Amino acid sequence: MSTVSAERLAAVFVEVADTLVDEFDLLDFLHTLADRAGSLVDAAAVGLLLADERGRLEYMAGSDEQVRLVELFQLQNDEGPCLEAFRGGHPVINVDLEAAAERWPLFAPRATAAGFRSVHAFPLRLRSDVIGVMNVFGDTRGGDFDETDVPIMQALSDVATIGLLQERAIRRGEVLTEQLQGALNSRIVIEQAKGAIAQVHEISVDEAFVRIRAYARSHNRRLTDVAHQIVDDLFSLPGLGRRS
Numbered sequence: 001m002s003t004v005s006a007e008r009l010a011a012v013f014v015e016v017a018d019t020l021v022d023e024f025d026l027l028d029f030l031h032t033l034a035d036r037a038g039s040l041v042d043a044a045a046v047g048l049l050l051a052d053e054r055g056r057l058e059y060m061a062g063s064d065e066q067v068r069l070v071e072l073f074q075l076q077n078d079e080g081p082c083l084e085a086f087r088g089g090h091p092v093i094n095v096d097l098e099a100a101a102e103r104w105p106l107f108a109p110r111a112t113a114a115g116f117r118s119v120h121a122f123p124l125r126l127r128s129d130v131i132g133v134m135n136v137f138g139d140t141r142g143g144d145f146d147e148t149d150v151p152i153m154q155a156l157s158d159v160a161t162i163g164l165l166q167e168r169a170i171r172r173g174e175v176l177t178e179q180l181q182g183a184l185n186s187r188i189v190i191e192q193a194k195g196a197i198a199q200v201h202e203i204s205v206d207e208a209f210v211r212i213r214a215y216a217r218s219h220n221r222r223l224t225d226v227a228h229q230i231v232d233d234l235f236s237l238p239g240l241g242r243r244s
Contacts, residue, residue: 030061050132081121
């Protein structure tokens with residue numbers, strides 16, 4: 001990890017912990033967590049997966065389209081670092097993907113083909129309760145986390161977990177798994193909106209998401225509501241034709 005000031009770390013932790021706000025947006029929160037975690041360790045990509053009401057991991061957010069595809073491949077083939085971290089409740093650290101074919105014969109080659117060289121997985125946990133996993137991918141070979149990186153990243157994951165749990169318990173009073181299932185359904189709509197914007201404006205899906213998210217924030221609207229509007233009437237939001 002590159003040197004990070006105490007002020008920067010404090011700001012990130014406060015931002016991740018601050019879920020008790022009006023109109024809390026779970027998906028936007030998860031994308032913010034992915035962005036901040038990646039910036040702290042100069043990661044190539046970060047992906048976040050949460051457990052649904054049946055205890056099965058589902059992809060929820062990531063820093064780019066490439067990591068989404070790799071995470072979905074991981075889930076479909078039931079092997080990889082996020083599954084190990086989720087089931088064991090312990091982080092998976094400094095795995096050299098080029099040397100991990102025996103450990104993950106399907107996942108490791110797919111991840112290296114996507115340009116990733118190392119991976120780390122941190123459970124989103126509170127005591128023995130694990131509600132998801134944060135995967136951190138690097139574009140250099142394993143060993144790039146030192147003894148100070150691991151506790152910081154696990155602490156960030158733990159704070160995010162506490163934030164999610166307290167938002168459910170205090171603000172909403174809902175069952176966490178119901179909220180996560182609702183977010184999963186919303187993610188499908190967001191993927192549809194990304195694809196629609198990307199096709200119409202001939203841009204990448206990553207750029208399409210940047211524009212959708214920026215539009216939602218600049219107009220003080222929920223990410224899901226904007227995505228629904230795009231799917232229902234693609235040309236009702238002309239401002240999405242350019243980066244905000």
